[in-house]
Every structure is written in structure tokens, then in C-alpha cells.
Amino acid sequence: MSRSSPAQRLASIEPGTRGHIVRVARDHRDRADRLMALGVTPGASIHVLQQFPSVVFMCDQTELAVEPAVADAILVQIE
Amino acid sequence: MSCAQVAVRKSATEPLLKLRARPLRLALVGNANVGKSVLFGRLTGQYAVVSNYPGTTVALTLGRALIGAEVCDVTDTPGVNAVEGVLSEDELVTRRILETGETDVVIQVADARNLRRGLMLTSQLAAFKLPMVLVLNMADEARTHGVHIDAAGLAASLGIPVVETVATEGRGVAALKDVLANAAVPNPRGDHAGDHAKWAHDMAVQFRRLQPRSAARVQERLSRMVREPATGLPILALVLYVMYLIVGVFGAQTLVGLIENGLFKQFINPAAAFLVNRFVPWAIVRDFLVGEYGLITMGLTYAIAIVLPVVATFFLVFGFLEDSGYIPRLAIFSDRIFRAMGLNGKAVLPMVLGLGCDTMATMTTRILGTPKERLIAVLLLALGIPCSAQLATIFGILGGISFAALMTLFGVVLAQMFLVGFLAARVLPGERSEFMMELPPIRLPHMRNVVYKTVLRVRWYLGEAVPLFLVGTALLFVLSRLGWLAAMTRGLEPLVQGLLGLPARTTEVFVMGFLRRDYGAAGLFRMARAGDLQPVQAVVALTVMTLFVPCVANFLMMVKEQGWKPALGILGVVTVIAIGTGAALNTVLHVLHVSF
Numbered sequence: 001m002s003r004s005s006p007a008q009r010l011a012s013i014e015p016g017t018r019g020h021i022v023r024v025a026r027d028h029r030d031r032a033d034r035l036m037a038l039g040v041t042p043g044a045s046i047h048v049l050q051q052f053p054s055v056v057f058m059c060d061q062t063e064l065a066v067e068p069a070v071a072d073a074i075l076v077q078i079e
Numbered sequence: 080m081s082c083a084q085v086a087v088r089k090s091a092t093e094p095l096l097k098l099r100a101r102p103l104r105l106a107l108v109g110n111a112n113v114g115k116s117v118l119f120g121r122l123t124g125q126y127a128v129v130s131n132y133p134g135t136t137v138a139l140t141l142g143r144a145l146i147g148a149e150v151c152d153v154t155d156t157p158g159v160n161a162v163e164g165v166l167s168e169d170e171l172v173t174r175r176i177l178e179t180g181e182t183d184v185v186i187q188v189a190d191a192r193n194l195r196r197g198l199m200l201t202s203q204l205a206a207f208k209l210p211m212v213l214v215l216n217m218a219d220e221a222r223t224h225g226v227h228i229d230a231a232g233l234a235a236s237l238g239i240p241v242v243e244t245v246a247t248e249g250r251g252v253a254a255l256k257d258v259l260a261n262a263a264v265p266n267p268r269g270d271h272a273g274d275h276a277k278w279a280h281d282m283a284v285q286f287r288r289l290q291p292r293s294a295a296r297v298q299e300r301l302s303r304m305v306r307e308p309a310t311g312l313p314i315l316a317l318v319l320y321v322m323y324l325i326v327g328v329f330g331a332q333t334l335v336g337l338i339e340n341g342l343f344k345q346f347i348n349p350a351a352a353f354l355v356n357r358f359v360p361w362a363i364v365r366d367f368l369v370g371e372y373g374l375i376t377m378g379l380t381y382a383i384a385i386v387l388p389v390v391a392t393f394f395l396v397f398g399f400l401e402d403s404g405y406i407p408r409l410a411i412f413s414d415r416i417f418r419a420m421g422l423n424g425k426a427v428l429p430m431v432l433g434l435g436c437d438t439m440a441t442m443t444t445r446i447l448g449t450p451k452e453r454l455i456a457v458l459l460l461a462l463g464i465p466c467s468a469q470l471a472t473i474f475g476i477l478g479g480i481s482f483a484a485l486m487t488l489f490g491v492v493l494a495q496m497f498l499v500g501f502l503a504a505r506v507l508p509g510e511r512s513e514f515m516m517e518l519p520p521i522r523l524p525h526m527r528n529v530v531y532k533t534v535l536r537v538r539w540y541l542g543e544a545v546p547l548f549l550v551g552t553a554l555l556f557v558l559s560r561l562g563w564l565a566a567m568t569r570g571l572e573p574l575v576q577g578l579l580g581l582p583a584r585t586t587e588v589f590v591m592g593f594l595r596r597d598y599g600a601a602g603l604f605r606m607a608r609a610g611d612l613q614p615v616q617a618v619v620a621l622t623v624m625t626l627f628v629p630c631v632a633n634f635l636m637m638v639k640e641q642g643w644k645p646a647l648g649i650l651g652v653v654t655v656i657a658i659g660t661g662a663a664l665n666t667v668l669h670v671l672h673v674s675f
């Protein structure tokens with residue numbers, strides 16, 4: 001995998017884009033833990049589906065919906 | 080066949096099945112919506128409610144299964160995302176049975192497609208040092224999505240039996256029963272201690288092969304259409320309209336007409352009256368059975384003729400929606416609104432379930448993240464969500480007046496819910512949790528399950544609601560005999576007639592409504608039929624009734640989930656809001672000269 005572009009926040013990625021999760025910001029208490037329990041952890045593949053009204057994405061084989069603030073904390077390496 | 084492939088650990092230690100003082104206790108544990116309840120049904124022959132959304136099971140279900148020659152106790156548990164860290168109320172229920180030693184063997188059920196998440200849980204479950212078996216369910220869906228798992232390799236690495244199943248078809252269930260004797264405590268995980276995520280990821284990479292394949296085109300298309308606003312909102316309107324046609328028109332008008340006029344007016348009531356008058360010598364008993372507040376003429380007619388057809392049609396449509404995976408997707412649109420009310424999009428589940436039964440939905444608030452969210456959701460359910468039985472009477476009365484009347488009621492109730500939620504979010508202590516939610520796959524519902532659920536729920540309605548209905552009728556009869564009803568009517572006159580502008584008889588209806596608001600509404604139904612209610616009065620009375628606490632059962636559930644104090648607090652607040660709103664609505668409608 002060539003690191004052509006830097007990691008981006010999930011909240012700012014165009015629908016249709018695929019990539020991998022690099023990091024989940026730990027700045028908000030138990031946000032990262034709750035995301036982890038849903039499978040949103042570094043290394044997981046991700047496919048962005050929609051940004052509005054909620055952010056919807058496929059993480060590995062799970063479809064998830066999150067509010068924008070949460071999507072802002074997820075860093076994605078685009079492929 | 081690989082779907083029922085069994086991988087048993089090589090070095091079998093001493094078998095688990097032996098002579099015991101009490102039955103072996105098995106617990107089905109796993110992520111939400113992976114098929115635990117279907118498997119529970121397959122193992123025990125008992126039905127646990129199955130729906131296609133996370134959070135169907137929020138309390139323990141117990142059953143018995145014959146495994147080999149042994150009878151075992153089986154427990155179905157609420158789905159969990161994790162069993163350590165920050166947990167919701169339903170996850171705590173599951174964690175408790177692992178901690179307290181109430182379980183001898185854990186059957187972890189995982190979605191084969193989602194091996195990573197399943198293993199993350201395996202890693203946490205291993206800490207409880209209980210013998211385990213891993214079930215990879217939904218092997219059929221895994222295959223259509225190009226997911227292949229090396230079950231034998233996984234079993235060897237984990238040191239526990241791994242079985243692939245398709246619970247809905249019963250495939251692999253016999254194999255599961257066979258390997259239960261080999262359940263074992265999972266191997267220590269080496270140097271990843273604590274980092275469940277990394278371990279699960281590495282294991283998934285090692286034992287799972289993904290073939291990029293999109294066999295499920297239609298599914299993806301549909302899923303996209305309901306989720307994007309441009310298509311999703313029109314679809315929502317269409318769904319509501321179809322629901323109205325089936326429940327509000329076919330159920331509440333056609334079926335009710337047939338049963339009430341055809342069956343009760345023509346046959347049952349005259350026959351009952353004839354028999355009672357002929358064979359019962361005491362006037363008071365005759366009155367009790369077939370008089371104005373008679374058990375048969377009033378109680379049974381309401382319960383069977385007016386409410387039952389709507390409850391049945393509603394649950395049929397509702398069960399279909401539940402199993403399709405559509406309901407959780409409404410969270411995408413409603414998250415922003417719920418956030419203003421101190422909740423998040425996930426609250427759409429208990430709210431929509433409340434349309435079926437507020438009491439059950441009050442229990443489902445366990446899936447919400449924080450105590451504050453649970454309290455607000457319980458309050459809003461009690462305040463504004465009409466249950467199916469009550470929808471019956473709303474459609475029945477207002478459907479016959481005008482569409483505008485119907486919209487006025489729903490508009491006022493929704494606005495009131497929003498206002499109360501908005502204020503509660505600011506007044507109550509605590510905070511809301513962030514919106515993050517799993518969306519189940521869109522599936523074509525199995526009609527068998529939908530019909531089965533409907534039958535169960537209708538039976539439950541008859542079992543729970545009808546006796547209470549009869550008690551209410553009896554109570555009204557006694558009150559009216561003792562002259563207390565007249566006294567109450569007089570006492571409440573300034574409120575009912577003055578403030579709300581309703582006929583004096585409405586007080587009786589409110590007494591019934593206190594037991595269950597749909598009975599009250601059913602009373603209004605009769606008054607409306609008899610021409611005793613003007614359209615404006617009908618709208619005002621129904622609005623007040625809708626805003627009341629749904630029923631005695633719902634109140635008791637509130638006590639169970641929140642304690643006496645909050646429950647009484649909610650009861651008080653809701654009653655004041657109901658009457659206040661009714662008075663305001665009455666004034667506004669009169670000032671504006673609205674007549675519907």
C-alpha cells in the first residue's frame with residue numbers, strides 16, 4: 001500500500017470512497033471504546049456510503065450510522 | 080456440506096456430560112442481531128421473539144433443551160457489543176449471568192460475516208474462564224457475500240469447538256448439540272493480552288477469506304434507497320400511507336364494521352341479552368352482564384369488535400417492517416431531531432416499538448446509552464406514543480370525521496412530545512450519548528415468522544388486555560351503582576365541561592382511560608357514534624386521552640425500570656400536560672372557529 005495521501009477524517013470523505021481506518025481519536029471519553037465494540041478499530045476496511053443527514057459507512061462487514069461529531073474522530077487512509 | 084461443518088478440538092479433555100445434581104446450564108451469548116433467539120428456538124422448541132434489529136431481546140429468556148440424553152437449561156440473552164467497559168442496561172443483563180456463575184457453558188453465537196466483531200467478543204468472554212463453543216451463524220449470508228472461514232483452523236487456534244450454522248433453516252444445529260460435550264475454556268491469547276481489537280483483527284485476517292463479490296445487488300440498492308433523503312423520505316411517506324390503508328382503513332373501518340355490526344349487533348349481543356334476560360332472575364346481575372355498562376354489551380364489544388381487528392392488522396404490518404430491517408434506518412433521518420430532545424437516533428427504536436405496545440417499548444429503552452436518555456425516552460413513550468390498541472380508536476373516531484381532525488391530533492401530540500423532550504433535555508441532569516448504531520441488513524421477511532409473531536401478540540393482547548377491560552367495565556358498573564360516578568362527574572365538571580368543553584359523560588370515559596387509555600378512547604368511540612360528541616370535542620378528548628399515561632401495565636413497567644419516584648413524577652407531569660394541552664387546544668379551536 002503506497003501512502004500517497006495523508007489520512008483524512010471520515011466526516012470529510014466523499015461517499016463511494018474506500019479505505020482503511022488508521023486511528024480513532026481518544027479525545028472524548030468512551031467514544032473510542034464504543035466504536036471499538038462496533039468493530040471500528042485500526043486496520044478495519046471502510047466504505048463511505050453517505051454523509052447527510054447522518055454519516056453511514058460499511059466497516060468491514062457491518063453497516064454503521066454515526067453522527068458527524070463521531071465521524072470526525074475517525075481517521076481513514078484512502079485507497 | 081461445509082455449512083454444517085464441525086471442527087472439534089483434538090485433545091478432548093474429560094467430557095462435560097456426566098451425572099449432575101442439577102441440569103447443565105447453557106447461555107446463548109453474542110453480538111446483537113446474530114440469530115441467538117432463532118437458535119434458542121431451534122434448541123428448545125420454544126419461541127423467543129425474533130426481529131431484524133439489534134435489541135430485540137432485552138431480558139433473559141429461559142428454556143429447556145434435550146442435548147444427547149441430557150436435559151439442559153438454556154438461556155437466551157440480550158445481544159452485546161462488549162461485556163467490558165461502558166455497558167448499556169441490556170448488556171449488563173448479559174454480563175451479570177456470566178459473572179454470577181449462573182452458567183456452565185457459553186454458546187457464543189457470531190455472525191459468520193462479521194468474524195472480526197465476533198472474535199473481539201470471544202476475547203472478552205474468555206476472561207470469564209467458562210467452557211465455550213463458538214457458533215458461526217448466518218453461514219448462508221456469509222457465502223453470498225463471499226466470506227469463507229477456516230472453521231477447523233479457528234477451532235484449533237482457539238481451543239474450542241467451532242460450528243457453522245444457518246439457524247433459520249436449522250442447519251448445523253445437530254452438529255452444535257454434538258460438540259457441546261467438548262466445550263472448553265478458550266486458549267490464552269498470548270501476548271495480545273488486553274488488546275481485543277488487534278487480536279481479533281489478526282485472527283480474522285488469518286482465518287477468513289473475503290472474495291469481493293456483490294451477489295446482493297438488490298439488497299444494496301434497496302438499502303441505498305431507504306437511506307438517502309431524496310428517495311428515503313418519499314419512501315417513508317409511502318410506508319406510512321400503506322400502513323394507514325391497511326390498519327386505518329381496512330382494519331379500523333372495514334373489519335371493525337363487519338365484526339361490530341355484523342357479528343355483535345346482529346347476533347352476539349341480542350343472543351346474550353335474550354339468554355340473560357331469560358335465565359337470570361336478578362336484575363342487578365342482568366344489568367352487570369348486558370346493561371349499559373355490561374360486561375358483554377360494553378366490555379367484550381370494545382375488546383373484540385373495535386380494538387382486536389386493528390391490533391391484528393397493525394401487528395401484521397409491523398412485524399413485516401421489523402423483520403425487513405427498515406425501522407433502524409429511520410434513525411438516520413431522525414438523529415438530529417432526537418438530539419435536540421437529549422436523545423440520539425437510536426431512540427427511534429423504542430419510539431416506533433411503542434406504537435405496538437408502550438409497555439414493551441419502555442423495557443426496550445434499556446438499549447439506550449445513558450440513564451438520562453432512558454428517563455426521557457420513558458417519559459416520551461408515556462406522554463405521546465399511542466399504542467396499537469389506541470391507534471384503533473383514534474382512526475375509528477377521527478377517520479370518520481376528517482383527515483384534518485386526524486392531522487390536528489397527531490400534530491399537537493408530536494409538537495408536545497418535541498417540546499417536552501426539548502425541555503427535559505435541558506432540565507434533567509446527566510448527558511446524552513453519541514449516536515452510533517449498527518444497521519441490520521435489509522432482508523425479505525419470512526412470512527412464517529411475521530405471522531407467528533402476530534398470532535403471539537394478538538394472543539398476548541387478548542390475555543392481558545381483555546381481562547383488564549372487563550375489570551374496568553366492572554369497576555365502572557360498581558361506581559355507577561354506588562352513585563360515585565355521578566359524584567365524580569359533578570366534582571370534575573369545572574375541569575371536563577368548563578376547561579375542556581366536553582360533555583359531562585366524558586368523565587366516565589376518563590375513568591376507564593386511567594386503566595388503559597384505549598378503553599377510554601373506546602368509550603369516546605361509542606359517544607361519537609351516538610352523536611354525543613361534536614368533532615371539536617372528539618379531537619380535544621382524544622388528544623387528552625392520547626397524552627395520558629398509556630395503561631396500568633405501562634405504569635408498573637415504568638416503576639420496574641425507573642423506580643417509584645421517577646414513575647410517579649412522570650405520571651404527575653404527564654397528567655398535567657395532558658389536561659393543560661387539552662384546555663389550550665379547546666380554546667384555540669374555538670377562537671379560530673374550527674369545526675372540522
Ligand SMILES: Nc1nc2c(ncn2[C@@H]2O[C@H](COP(=O)(O)OP(=O)(O)OP(=O)(O)O)[C@@H](O)[C@H]2O)c(=O)[nH]1
Pocket residue numbers: 110111112113114115116117118128129130131132133134135136137156157158159216217218219220244245246247248402522
Ligand atoms: N439469513 C439468515 N438469517 C438469519 C439466520 N439466523 C437468524 N437470522 C435472522 O437474523 C435476524 C435476527 O435474529 P434474532 O434471533 O432475533 O437475533 P438475536 O441475536 O436474538 O438479536 P438480539 O436479540 O437483538 O440480540 C432475524 O431477522 C432472523 O430471521 C441465519 O442463519 N441466516
Ligand SMILES: [Mg+2]
Pocket residue numbers: 115116117128129135136155156157158
Ligand atoms: Mg434475541
